[in-house]
Structures are given as structure tokens and as C-alpha cells.
Amino acid sequence: MTQPSITRSWVASANGHSDFPLQNLPLGVFSINDSAPRAGVAIGEHIFDLQVALEAGLFDGVARSAVEAMRGGQLNAFFELGRAARVALRSRLLELFSEGSTLRGNIEAQGAKLLPLAADCQMHLPARISDYTDFYVGIEHAQNVGKLFRPDNPLLPNYKHVPIGYHGRASTVRASGTAVRRPKGQTLPAGQNEPTFGPCARLDYELELGIWIGPGNEMGEPIAIGDAAEHIAGFCLLNDWSARDIQAWEYQPLGPFLSKSFITSVSPWVVTAEALEPFRTAQPARPEGDPQPLPYLFDKRDQDGGAFDIELEVLLLTEAMREQNLPAHRLTLSNTRYMYWTVAQMVAHHSVNGCQLQAGDLFGSGTLSGPENGQFGSLLEITEGGKKPIELASGEVRKFLEDGDEIILRARCARDGHASIGFGECRGTVIAAR
Template structure:
């Protein structure tokens, strides 16, 4: 442990960096000055250019193979290679970037050939998303939302047996920073018997953990729970933007559709399972009276070590706050410990019917609210369905998002004896609805 605490890099900005110290080394896809998007690794304030490193002969053998596939314009092929490629790449990167690297002088001389200043780079979606599945494993969120509809019986009978999920829209997944246009659609005004068409008035965010899928399974072959972790390629933050008024009117009987498909944002950096290993923990015990998971969803090791201890944060920055020079305001602090099901349980469930998971598939965890008012992962919960306005330091209030509002998700892992790591940000700013369609 102490060895890891002391791991320092000759890239000075990495040491003590809140997100990207040497212990993290997340992968992403970047470009600079409009050149071709390619894979890179976040280290402090820089992006380590994997293609440049390969070309310069900095890697050999398995690390070179892994780095070549991670240097591509999307990480799908790298995801497909699984844990051995990740380990080979990380070992190679530690050797190159550690404080006592044998090649330090040569690498420093390469300067920006090798290390691109992150703030000058554009970050892209790290992989082509095949299928996107959004789960609903945040039990406090399910409870809070259920209470708005069914005060006496918030959780449906299947919730504690089934890791509930649904298919989402892959074509509208954006990387952090892409603006989010307020959607138009049908809504049923309170008390009305006929819907109206127009811009959503109840635009919301959802704080989620994103899970990138690795090798995946052949069609018809379920992934056993004990092998599920091997099919996870990495993690990110995910904002499942939601138009609550469209959702309330459209979602019966087949689930959310246009209320979600206008935009989903993910953070650009894929935090690898190896970087998160120190932050694994036991799945919190189920409350007394809850059923045990069915055998296909139960694995002793997964129960002991399959959960994650990641601190999650939502911040809001409005136009007025920007004008007044105020910083973004934290509106929720939550944790991945609010997941009723582990990621391995989600993988095992998704494939148990023979459905094939593929490299580059993306899962959302569902909104990860905590049990308290200051840990709610959506405005729907914070404002109790729009009934209690949220007060902001600018003197404004919010029930749902206004045009110009920016939502910033962050995540951090801390544990005594280990260097902290972070996920970077998942940002999105609300643009006004399209006037053409709003007529």
C-alpha cells in the first residue's frame, strides 16, 4: 500500500492531481488542432499520445500491441482485448511515466510530441456505442420516484428480484461538453384531457455511473455471474438527461422513449477496472426481509468485493451565476454505494437470456441518489416533483432546468493508504428548444 501511495510521476502536474495521478491512467480519444482523433491517456494536465509513443518505439511486446489498439480512433478494439491488454498497457505506462523511469530524459525531450496539454485538446466519445442499456439500480431513486406515483407502495414487486433496465438510444450519446438542446414534444398539462406540443418545461438531469463493456459474449451464451467482471472494460460518468413532462405522458405501457432519446452525456475518460481495484468494497447488506438474489445473480466473491466506493457529485452553474462570477454550486453528493445491484449482477442479468453484449456497449447504472435530501441525483427528487424550489446563491430558484443552465457531474475515489483518483467531468449546458419545431 505505501508503495502505491508514493507512486510519483516525472509529469509534475500528475502528482496530487485530483483526477489523473499516475495511479489512474484512464483512456480516452482526443484530437488537437483538428487532426485525426486517436487514443490517449490522461496524466495530470496532459494527454499521453499513444500513437506518438508507439511510433517512437516506447513500447514493446504485449504493451505495444495493447497501445496500438488503444491508439485507434475508438477504443472498441482495445475493449475487446480484455484485462490482459489493460494490464500490459498499464505496466508499460508505469515504466514510462514513473518518477524513476529509465527513459525519463528521452521522454522529457519529446515534449509536446508525446504529452499534449489537455486544455488544448478536443475530447471525443471514447468508443462507438453498439447498444446502450440504462438500468435502474439506484434504490433510493427508485423509492423517491415511486413515492411520487404510489406513496404507499413505491417499489414495484419485481424490483428486489430483477435488475430493472431498458434499452436506450445509442445515436444521441455525446461526450461531455456537447450542448443539450431542450426537446420539443407532447405533454399533458395538469388537469387537461388533451396533450399540447411544445418545448419541455420539466427538463432534468440524472446522475449515473456509466459502464463500458469489454469482450462480451457469443449469442445464446449467458455470462455467469462469476465471470461477469471480466466483461467490464471501464467506467465513466453518465448524465441521462430527461424531460419529465414528455416522460409522464409517453411512458405507458412501453417505457421512456423521446423523453430520454434527445441526449445522453458521458465523461470522456474511461477509468479502467484496475485503477478502481483499491475502491472495491462489499455490497451493502440487503435490509432485513429483502429476498436473496436468485442463484444466477449471486456470487460470494461479487458480494464481498463487487461493489464500488465512488463519491459522486452534481453541480449547477446558471447564466446568472456566471454573470455574477459565482462558481458552480454543488446540489448533490452521493455514492455508488447506493446501487442495489452490482455491475456484475447487471452483466449476468443482461446476458442470461442469450442476448449478446459487445465491446463498446454502454450501460447506465440508473440514477444514484442517496437516502438524504442533499444526495438526490435528479431535480425531480430534489424538488419533489417540482413542488419545492431549490435556492441558489445567485438568488434564483429552480424546480427544473432553465436554458443556459449547465450541469457538471464529478466522481472521486478516496481510501486511506491509496492515492485518490477522479473521473474528470461530465458537463452539458442547456440550449433553448428549436423554434422551428416549437412553431
């Protein structure tokens, strides 16, 4: 729904139902025809090439420094600059692209470019990821998975005190569109004592919010929760592909390892903290009887506005569905409100022992399931570990993912009086094990 009070852009495709209206302006790294990757901003159905715009003299002052920091086709140095650089760049981009901007002519006259997003643009990871941490703050998911193992006592005693997380594999994080090779590994067949080796038979997706870290901290210097927001650059969608059979056999006592490290997919556009500002909301009150967070995890401002209202969606498209021209099957419709801990709490916890965060670090939220059928963020939950297959319009059934299946994550924020923004897609198609 277009609202008259919302500023429109002269880029026609940015108005209406685009993921990338004037109010979003997400940053990413792209290339065309094997050219060197470079930074751009998405607007409507276009990418605005920031390097060309820089050379055309369209940026001054802090905004100019911000774009200069993107040289080399990685946003790490830009993330390191923090909020002031993001705000200055955003402000200049709003000037350039607002409807009626007197600068429209400048852009065109100076040879700056709006490239069509769909056509030849290849999207890359926006940053070099030094460390990737996967949290577990989706309490509905933790309960759903816990129930499969411990029906009477699904959550472990630490869950409501500790924002549980673990180190993930940074080297295999990939941008949306990268094929997902089915992993091989050890699994323990039901009722057996000896493992076998072969392709994963229980391949799953996990719907997560990704968080890009901005300025880091020195080793030994924790980030106070009141300062945590200054260390968050932006957000994406993250699919924590999971091999459930490998996971079940390997994960004791040190946690998931090869069951996750074959690939993690992210949507390539960094939706900035500023673009999400209108969609902040209070952290839901903890249910009666839940403990209060320890002081290092508590900040009044964070409790009042540190959560986000972002609708999350997962779609499945099988090879047969593509052949029959059927629409994708919606597996999940969930929301970031199901996070038991805020992003600021994750940052404060991660660094409280002195652990160093660095610009370009990536966090995953953990799977964000809701409490109801239709809101579950993984097939493990939807099919109850394979016991309740789902039926598709193609006549197929699925317990877990088959070769050729494509998983598509989407996200959308909407609020009265504000332009609705999206995240772009995070897609991945399963290909056969080697």
C-alpha cells in the same frame, strides 16, 4: 493529502489533487485542431498521445498490441482484448511515468508528446457504442420516484428480484461538453385530456455511473456472474438528461423513449477496472426481509468485493451565476454504494437470456441518489416534482433546468494508503429549443 508511500510521477501536475494521478491512467480519444481523433491517456494536466508514443517505439509485446488496437480513434478493439491488454499497458505506463523513471529521457528524446489537457484538446466518445442499456439499480432513486406516484408502495414487486433495465438510444450519446438542446414533444397539461406540443418545461439531469463493456459474448451464450468482471473494461460518469413532462405522457406501456433519447452525456475518460480496484468494497448487506438474489445473480466474491466506493457530485451553474462570478451550486453529493445491484449482476442479468453484449456497449447504472436531502441525483427528487423550488446564491430559483444552465458531474475515490483518483468532468449546458 499526498501520502509518502504512494508512488509519485515526474509529471508534476499528476501529484497532489489531480483527478489523474499516476494511479489512474484513464484512456480516452482526443483531437487537436480538427486532426483525426486518436487515443491518449490522461496524466495530471496532460494527455499522453499513445499513437505518437507507439510510433516512437515506446511499447512492446502485449502493451504494443493494446495501443495498436486503438488505431482509428476508437477503443472498441482495445476493449475487446480484455484485461490482459489493459494490465500490460498500465504496467508500461507506470514504468514510463513513475518518479525517477529512467525512461523519462526516452520519452522526450523520441519525440513522444505530453499535450496540455486544457488547451486545444477536444475530447470525443471513447468508443463506437453498439448498444446502450440504462439500468435502474439506484434503489433510493427508485423509492423517491416511486413515492411520488405510490406513497405507500414505492417499489414495484419485481425491483428486489430483477436488476431492472431498458434499452437506451445509442446514437445520441455524446462526450462531455456537447450542448443540450431542449427537446420538444407531446405533454399532457395538468387536468387536461388532450396533449399539447412544445418545448419541454421539466428538463432534468440524472446522475449515473457509466460502464464500458469489454469482451462480449456470442448470442445464446450467457455470461456467468463469476465471469462478469472479465467483461467490464472501465467506467465513466453519465448524465441521463430527462424530459419529465414528455416522459410522464409517453412512457406507458413500453417505457421511456423521446424523454431520454435527445442526448445522453458521458465523461470522456475511461477509468479502467484496474484503476478502481482499490476502491472495491462489499455489496451492502440486504436489509432484513429482502429476498436473496436468484443463483444466477449470486456470487460470493462479487458480494464481498463487487461494489464500489465512489463519491459522486453534481453542480449547477446558471448564466446569472457565471455573470456574477458565483461558484457552482452543489445539487447532489452521493455515492455508488447506493446501488442495489452490482455491475457484475447487471452483466449476468443482461446476458442470461442469450442477449449478445459487444465491446464498446455502454451501461448506465440508473440514477444514484442517497437516502438523505443533499444526496438526491435528480431535480425530480430534490424539488419533489417541482413543488419545492431550490434557491441559488444568484437570487434565482429552480424547479427544473432553464436555458443556459450548466450541469457538471464529478466523481472521486479516496482510501487511506491509496492515491485518490477522479473521473474528470461530465458537463452539459442547456440551450433553447429550436
